[in-house]
Amino acid sequence: MVNPLSEISSSNTTPIDETTLLEFDQVGLEYPFEGSMRRIIQEISLSIRAGEFVSFVGPSGCGKTSILRMVSGLSPAPLGEIRYRGQKITKPMKNIGIAFQNPVMLPWRNTLDNVLLPLEVVQPYKQDFGRRKAEFVKMAQDLLTTVRLQDFQKQYPWQLSGGMRQRSSLCRALIHQPEILLLDEPFGALDAFTREEMWVMLQALWMKAKCVSILITHDLREAVFLSDTVYVMSSRPSSIIYKVKIDLPRPRTLDMELSDDFNHYFSNIRRHIQH
């Protein structure tokens, strides 16, 4: 059985940089609703280490997607602050990768060219694109190989399955080596078998990229499988009601889902959500 103290220990099996990359300091959120302001997030304070994989789970409408928007800087935190390397996030961040539930790929570009796209538009890669193209193609091919799409580089999005498109979009989100990867229910549209395959591939990508990953998901097994830390949010106005460190060794395998430890984590998280 899992030692219950592991839930408050800082043990982690992934060799990563221990420095804090992101800090949430009394972050709150409200939106206008029917003529007044409605509180969505009451207060969240937490910190995320460089290279950590965290998930947020909680009831619909508690503000999970809004957390990603605040971290991205597209909608900076209106109450309290989120700091990246000690600096308050006030504008869109440059070094993030994003993957959503429905990957948008350009239909006139093949898989390889879709993955390369960020390097054509994001500095400092953009200015060097012509000169370093062979190196960039190699980077894209390495990512595609990690998700077993090495034989589909020349296919167009409409020639790929939903799972393949999502794998390509994860490669595209990581090609510019972001420090933070934001994942908003990336596998929500996939069937259960494909989704589990995607967990394994995302884990492989993340272990190579060593970036912070923040996953929003309704799938508690997905959160346990992938995360170093799972945060459970209450309903609106929300706060963090439970934090658990997932002390399973990496790389995790799908067989681990059957283990007592895995199920202990899963049922504890589910119990806190039901509360």
Ligand SMILES: Nc1ncnc2c1ncn2[C@@H]1O[C@H](COP(=O)(O)OP(=O)(O)OP(=O)(O)O)[C@@H](O)[C@H]1O
């Ligand atoms: N731009 C906005 N203006 C007003 N209200 C908003 C805005 N964006 C989100 N909301 C409201 O804030 C609340 C939280 O939205 P958010 O999408 O962050 O929740 P969520 O936890 O991700 O939900 P779900 O699990 O259903 O995707 C919802 O009630 C939503 O209607």
